[in-house]
Amino acid sequence: MKTLVTGGAGFIGSHIVDRLVERGDEVVVYDNMSTGIDDFINHHEGKSNFRFVKGDILDLPKLKQEMQGVELVFHMAAHADVRSGFEDHKIDFDQNLVGTINVLEAMKETGAKKIAFASTSSVYGDATVIPTPETYPFFPTSLYGSSKAAAETYISAFCEYYDMTAYIFRFVSWVGERYTHGLVFDFLKKLEADSTKLHILGDGTQRKSYLYVKDGVDAIFTIVEKAQDKINVFNLGNNEILTVAESAKEIVAEAGYKDVEFEYAGGDKGWIGDNKYVLLDTQKLQSLGWQPTKNTRESLRITTRYLQDNPEIIKKRSEKNV
Numbered sequence: 001m002k003t004l005v006t007g008g009a010g011f012i013g014s015h016i017v018d019r020l021v022e023r024g025d026e027v028v029v030y031d032n033m034s035t036g037i038d039d040f041i042n043h044h045e046g047k048s049n050f051r052f053v054k055g056d057i058l059d060l061p062k063l064k065q066e067m068q069g070v071e072l073v074f075h076m077a078a079h080a081d082v083r084s085g086f087e088d089h090k091i092d093f094d095q096n097l098v099g100t101i102n103v104l105e106a107m108k109e110t111g112a113k114k115i116a117f118a119s120t121s122s123v124y125g126d127a128t129v130i131p132t133p134e135t136y137p138f139f140p141t142s143l144y145g146s147s148k149a150a151a152e153t154y155i156s157a158f159c160e161y162y163d164m165t166a167y168i169f170r171f172v173s174w175v176g177e178r179y180t181h182g183l184v185f186d187f188l189k190k191l192e193a194d195s196t197k198l199h200i201l202g203d204g205t206q207r208k209s210y211l212y213v214k215d216g217v218d219a220i221f222t223i224v225e226k227a228q229d230k231i232n233v234f235n236l237g238n239n240e241i242l243t244v245a246e247s248a249k250e251i252v253a254e255a256g257y258k259d260v261e262f263e264y265a266g267g268d269k270g271w272i273g274d275n276k277y278v279l280l281d282t283q284k285l286q287s288l289g290w291q292p293t294k295n296t297r298e299s300l301r302i303t304t305r306y307l308q309d310n311p312e313i314i315k316k317r318s319e320k321n322v
Contacts, residue, residue: 002026004070004112006057006103007077009036011178012118015217016074017041021050030066031077032056037316040178057099063106072114072224075103078148080181082122083271085143096147097154104158115155116167116224121237121278123149123170131281134170134233142273152233159230166230167223172237172278175303176213180317183208183244184303187251189314197261198252201270204245204262207277209238212294212302222290237280240296244270250297254304 003020007013008029013036020027021044029041029052044050055062057077067073079095100117107115122145123138138149155166173182190198211219219236227234242250245262252260269276294302307313 001072002028002070003072003074004028004030004067005074005076006030006099007036008074009033009038009041009052010076011040011180012174012213012216013074013076014040014178015213016076016220017044017050019217019221020074021047024049027051028053028066028070030055030057030063035080035180035317037178037180037313039312039316057102058094060102060105063102064109067106067110067112070107070110070112072116073103073107073112074116075100076118078118079144082142082144082273086272089143092143092147096144097150100151101154104154107164108158108162113163114165114167114224116220117151117155117169119152119168119170120145120148121170121172121235121280122275123152124275126275126277130277131237131279132235133281134235134284141275144273156231164230166232167220167227168231168233169220169223170233170235170280171216172209172211172280174213174216175210175299177302177306178213178313179303179306180313183210183247184251184300184307185314185317187248188255188304188307191252191255191257191260195257195260197263198248199263199265200244200248201265202244202267202274203264204243204248205268205276206244206270206274207241207279208244208247209241209279210247210296210299211236211238212292212299215292215294219285219290222288223285226288234285235280235282236285237282238292238294238296238299239282241279242296242300247296247300250300251304254301255308
């Protein structure tokens with residue numbers, strides 16, 4: 001099968017690329033490298049079934065050109081900084097919604113029939129049903145969540161118009177090898193600057209679950225291979241939930257820091273648009289035979305070790321100023 005992976009040099013996308021190349025697909029990685037890391041895909045250079053294209057999903061003519069002959073698109077490219085939408089009201093619209101529409105337009109023009117899309121648990125907002133099932137309605141509290149929810153509706157319409165099949169993944173936060181932004185990354189950067197204290201957004205009581213990247217990729221391929229509907233919507237998450245304060249303790253302990261004082265910014269959320277309690281119902285996914293192999297604590301510790309063992313990742317990510 002010929003597949004195209006938007007954002008294929010990123011954290012999640014590069015793991016998907018590994019799986020596709022390993023199973024023998026002809027793989028096109030399409031990434032503008034705004035946040036992608038070349039080290040994540042360099043090991044595939046020279047392989048006959050791998051090709052890298054530096055391109056932006058907002059460049060529709062180029063996207064159409066590179067999608068020729070593609071059967072399945074893994075659309076992982078996105079603007080993923082949830083917080084920045086408060087100040088910049090256009091970036092999520094452009095990168096997440098317009099970008100997705102361009103992917104769909106390119107698919108329609110070239111005949112690609114299947115799309116696997118990285119959505120988010122943020123479409124649910126501050127859900128009142130915990131664990132939150134796929135049937136819970138959209139109530140996003142951020143423009144990031146809004147743009148992903150809107151993208152889902154466009155995907156649904158294109159599937160109806162042009163007989164496409166969609167696999168939509170509503171994620172919690174992912175962690176693990178090649179992790180480049182988020183809680184663990186931010187905490188370790190702060191501790192490198194001052195190992196005596198850790199400033200934490202909110203009051204530390206926010207409750208989150210995290211998904212280990214290899215478990216998440218297993219889930220994605222389980223869904224793509226087994227789900228049978230025209231539009232397949234699945235939650236991807238972990239059963240264990242921790243407060244932010246508990247997560248900080250795990251990260252500090254694994255990193256080997258001692259006597260770190262936690263300082264809290266206050267308020268019951270990390271930032272405007274954040275969701276205080278994120279725990280997804282994954283029974284639908286588990287009915288396909290998937291189970292996570294790592295709980296949240298293990299996943300955070302693995303990520304901490306990875307970033308400490310690969311300090312160049314923090315450096316490269318920081319150099320991109322994102």
